[in-house]
Amino acid sequence: MKRTKFLTQAAMxxxxxxxxxxxFKPFAYGMVQVRIAEALTVLPFFTAAAIPGLTIGVIVSNIIGPYGMIDIVFGSLATFMAAYLSYRMPKKALVPLPPVLVNAVIIGAMLYFIFLGTPDEMPLLPIMGWVGLGQIVACYGLGYPLMNILEKYKDKIFR
Known part of the structure; x- marks a missing residue:
């Protein structure tokens, strides 16, 4: 029963x-992005099932997305790391921080590599900054309020 619940939560x-x-695809990709779905990165606060759930969600999204195998590999790796670290955060206010930092570095570096030598090329640190800013909007601006709302109903939703 417990395994079924875990798998069901992860799949959902x-x-x-x-x-x-x-x-929200127009906002989900590029050097300047606010991936609204990243608001869900606060869910490891409530259930460990969010770790594989978010990772699989990113894999599927990046299979459909424009950047191919590099994004499938590094995007899902970044999400797995961030979700695990969020799950381990000792304070509620810190839960959205790992997705901000991990994605700023890993996705920023990935986008730098993808756009290197193209007309859209940009220095590494500004790309990391833009990705980090988008993550702050999604994770703290949207995710943290979501976490506060879900906390009121956690016994009904995540039991």
């Missing part, structure tokens, strides 16, 4: 993540 989180990326 993955599905919701993919739908959110697709619905």
């Amino acid at each position: 989180i993955a599905a919701i993540y993919v739908v959110m990326v697709e619905v």
